[in-house]
Structure formats: C-alpha cells, structure tokens
Amino acid sequence: MDALLEPFKIKHLTLRNRIISTAHAPSFQEGGHPREQYRLYHEEKARGGVGLTMIGGSTNIAPDSPSVFGQLYAGDDSIIEWFKELTDGVHKYDAAIMCQITHMGRRTAWDNGHWLPVLGPSAVRERAHRSFPKVMEFEDIDRVIENFVDAALRCQQGGFDGIELLSHSHLLGQFLSPMINQRQDEYGGSLQNRMRLSLRILESVREVVGPDFIVGMRITGDELLEGGMDANECIEIAQRLSETSNIDFLNILAGAPYDDLGLAGWVSPMGMPSAPHLTIAGQIRKAVKLPIFHAGGISDIATARHAIAEGHVDLIGMTRAQIADPHLVEKLSRGDEERIRPCVGLGYCVDRVNQCKQAVCGHNAATGREATLPHKITMAKIQKKVVVVGGGPAGLEASRICAERGHEVILFEASERLGGQINLASKSTTRRQIWVLQIG
Numbered sequence: 277m278d279a280l281l282e283p284f285k286i287k288h289l290t291l292r293n294r295i296i297s298t299a300h301a302p303s304f305q306e307g308g309h310p311r312e313q314y315r316l317y318h319e320e321k322a323r324g325g326v327g328l329t330m331i332g333g334s335t336n337i338a339p340d341s342p343s344v345f346g347q348l349y350a351g352d353d354s355i356i357e358w359f360k361e362l363t364d365g366v367h368k369y370d371a372a373i374m375c376q377i378t379h380m381g382r383r384t385a386w387d388n389g390h391w392l393p394v395l396g397p398s399a400v401r402e403r404a405h406r407s408f409p410k411v412m413e414f415e416d417i418d419r420v421i422e423n424f425v426d427a428a429l430r431c432q433q434g435g436f437d438g439i440e441l442l443s444h445s446h447l448l449g450q451f452l453s454p455m456i457n458q459r460q461d462e463y464g465g466s467l468q469n470r471m472r473l474s475l476r477i478l479e480s481v482r483e484v485v486g487p488d489f490i491v492g493m494r495i496t497g498d499e500l501l502e503g504g505m506d507a508n509e510c511i512e513i514a515q516r517l518s519e520t521s522n523i524d525f526l527n528i529l530a531g532a533p534y535d536d537l538g539l540a541g542w543v544s545p546m547g548m549p550s551a552p553h554l555t556i557a558g559q560i561r562k563a564v565k566l567p568i569f570h571a572g573g574i575s576d577i578a579t580a581r582h583a584i585a586e587g588h589v590d591l592i593g594m595t596r597a598q599i600a601d602p603h604l605v606e607k608l609s610r611g612d613e614e615r616i617r618p619c620v621g622l623g624y625c626v627d628r629v630n631q632c633k634q635a636v637c638g639h640n641a642a643t644g645r646e647a648t649l650p651h652k653i654t655m656a657k658i659q660k661k662v663v664v665v666g667g668g669p670a671g672l673e674a675s676r677i678c679a680e681r682g683h684e685v686i687l688f689e690a691s692e693r694l695g696g697q698i699n700l701a702s703k704s705t706t707r708r709q710i711w712v713l714q715i716g
C-alpha cells in the first residue's frame with residue numbers, strides 16, 4: 277500500500293490517510309462565521325479523500341486580535357452553530373476536521389475591528405503590519421489565556437476532532453522569540469520564561485477540554501533569522517512542550533514571515549525550491565515523541581512520498597495542492613495520479629487573501645465556487661458540437677469541460693501555439709512552472 281494512504285492514529289482518532297490540508301484563511305467567512313461557501317469548500321476536500329482538514333486559518337479569539345485577512349472569529353458563542361454544520365458536513369465523508377485558533381498579537385492592524393490597541397510581549401513593531409504594540413500587562417496575559425480557553429471550548433462544542441493553537445509568528449511565537457520578546461519579568465529572558473505563556477495556555481485549555489480532545493500547536497522549527505530562534509532552541513521548545521501531557525501533536529513551520537520576503541518562505545511561490553523546510557520538521561520529529569505535521573511547498577506526490585519514507589514527518593500537508601485539486605487523494609487512491617491538477621505555486625490564492633479577497637485558485641475555477649461550479653464534471657444530457665475561439669487558458673479550459681461533458685469540441689487558435697498569455701508569462705526564469713499542463 278502507498279504509505280501516504282496508510283491510516284494514522286492520534287490518540288483515539290484514526291485518520292484514514294496521511295494527507296492533510298493545513299490551516300489557511302480562505303476569506304470565505306461571513307460575519308466571522310464559516311457559512312455555506314466555507315462549509316462546501318471543506319466538504320469538497322473531505323469528499324475528495326483528505327485525511328484531516330484543519331479549518332479556520334488564524335481563527336481569532338478576542339476583539340484585540342482583529343482580522344486582517346478575512347479570518348473567522350471564535351470570540352463569542354454565535355460561531356458554534358456554524359461550526360456544527362461544518363463539522364457534520366465534513367464528518368459525513370469520513371474525514372477528520374480540526375480548527376486553528378490564535379491571538380495575533382502584534383501581527384495585525386490597530387485600525388481594524390474596534391480599533392483596540394494591538395498587543396505584544398514588548399513594543400517591537402512588525403514590519404508587515406506596522407502597529408506599535410501595547411506591552412502586555414499581567415491582566416492582559418490572564419485575559420488572553422481565558423480567551424484561548426473559551427475559544428477552545430467553542431471548538432469542542434462545535435464538533436471538531438481537535439484544535440491547533442497557532443504559535444509561529446503570532447502572539448505565542450512572539451513571546452518565544454528573543455528578537456521580539458524583550459521583557460524583564462517572568463515572561464521574558466530565559467527560555468522557561470518565554471515559554472510560560474504557551475505552557476499556561478496549554479494547561480488551562482487541557483483543564484477544560486479534558487484528556488481526550490486533541491490539542492496541538494503550530495510552532496516554529498527555526499526562525500532562520502539572525503537574533504531569532506535557531507533550530508536548537510526550537511527543538512528544545514518542542515521537547516519541553518511534549519513533556520507536558522497537554523499537547524498531542526506539533527505542526528512545524530520555519531522562517532520569519534514578518535515581511536513579504538519572510539512570508540514567501542512560509543507559503544513559497546513558484547521559482548522557490550520544493551519542500552524547503554522538510555528537514556527542519558524532521559529534526560524535531562527525531563527529538564520528540566509526538567506526531568509531526570508539516571506543510572511547505574510539497575505540491576507533488578513524489579515529494580510527499582519522500583517526506584514520509586525518509587521519516588521527516590507523520591502527516592503531510594498538501595494545502596495549496598488541495599486548493600488546486602480537492603480530489604487529489606481520491607485520484608491517488610484510484611491510480612489516477614497523473615490526472616491530479618497540480619499547484620504550480622502561482623501565488624494567486626495567498627496574494628488575494630493578503631488583499632482580503634477570496635482565495636480562489638488560478639488553476640481551478642471551481643475552488644470556492646462549490647455551490648455553483650462542480651469539481652466533478654458530469655455528462656451532458658444532450659451532446660452538441662461546440663466551437664471555441666481562442667486557445668488561451670480560458671478557451672482551453674472551456675474546451676476541456678465541454679469535451680468531458682461529452683460534446684464534440686472544435687477549437688480555433690490563430691497562433692502556432694496554444695496557451696495564449698501563459699506563453700509570455702512563463703518566459704521569466706522564476707515563473708516557468710506556470711506552464712504545467714492543467715489536466716483536471
């Protein structure tokens with residue numbers, strides 16, 4: 277059996293395979309809730325065979341962590357009924373579903389939401405969001421811990437199989453990083469002090485959700501920045517976290533997404549090396565006994581197989597790969613690997629989200645439009661002759677869909693080459709991957 281398709285157990289939960297979709301905010305929220313569009317988007321991944329879909333990228337837990345890229349808001353009870361509909365929808369296709377929750381700390385904008393002061397361990401500004409954070413007082417710390425606990429409970433009441441606390445670059449990670457945390461009190465200085473907030477939150481969350489509910493954390497494996505946390509320190513953090521009984525998995529990221537360049541290391545676009553941080557995740561897997569998740573530029577099945585075979589990870593995140601093709605696992609299972617619609621790292625999804633627009637896909641028009649555009653093409657009742665004029669991306673896609681619907685297609689293209697403007701776009705060295713065939 278393909279190792280990617282083997283079941284994997286976390287506590288009592290058995291995932292049907294090792295391919296997951298990691299948290300991402302697709303900006304499909306309505307009023308901070310995951311309503312129909314959001315639910316159908318994740319149901320499609322579940323129908324397509326994903327083992328676990330982590331929803332709610334950066335779901336905010338408090339008013340002083342306002343949304344900057346269309347995130348969910350789990351800071352009040354109104355979200356619970358929407359959570360229930362979403363988790364029921366995904367569970368009916370036998371996939372597991374968890375929710376990522378976070379306080380963004382300084383990684384947000386003061387003039388969103390209620391215009392509250394942005395919080396941070398110290399008054400160190402982030403280049404990307406540019407807010408001067410208010411240095412958190414002890415009352416702020418206690419309040420944020422309560423916010424995490426309340427949001428975790430709402431996720432549990434909403435039917436999730438577990439939660440993931442986002443540490444990397446958000447408030448918890450900001451306390452960990454000596455570059456950002458310059459406190460002189462018991463929350464700053466030594467590693468033990470910098471970890472205090474994370475450990476207090478995990479302990480308080482565990483107390484209310486009980487021993488069976490799955491709680492994980494998405495942490496940094498190496499900030500890859502002078503003055504930041506290096507791999508050794510991150511390994512030590514992972515070890516100390518794993519020594520508590522309050523955590524069930526770790527999800528490893530690397531880099532410091534404090535500006536556009538740093539973000540490109542996290543959500544790597546085309547022209548960058550494949551799976552750049554895989555071995556960083558692998559080092560942490562060797563050092564701790566917890567299941568390790570990792571996503572990062574792993575868009576093809578061969579690289580995913582390599583990651584599992586070499587023991588770098590337990591669960592492999594193919595996030596943009598499943599934005600491009602939510603039926604990736606199903607195609608792999610039925611031996612149709614070559615028909616997987618590839619993610620080429622166009623960057624359209626993440627660029628749009630950074631502008632607060634919906635994370636639709638440059639390679640798959642049906643993504644995010646599940647209510648009106650099916651991912652699975654069905655035969656037309658009446659077959660016709662269809663003439664398509666122009667063999668650029670739109671003309672080719674229209675031809676493909678018409679042909680799959682059983683119509684006879686005649687495509688006219690004036691030039692010698694199909695592909696239209698993609699021919700031009702792929703001329704640049706770092707944009708060559710754009711010319712990967714979209715098979716569908």
Ligand SMILES: Cc1cc2nc3c(=O)[nH]c(=O)nc-3n(C[C@H](O)[C@H](O)[C@H](O)COP(=O)(O)O)c2cc1C
Pocket residue numbers: 298299300301302332333334335376442494542543544571572573574575593594595596597625626629635
């Ligand atoms: C549109 C978009 C939004 C994202 N938002 C989040 C987020 O809110 N929280 C998070 O931990 N990661 C977020 N990510 C990062 C993904 O979880 C993942 O780490 C990244 O896309 C690299 O994996 P991939 O190459 O398999 O896509 C986002 C990614 C995308 C494409």
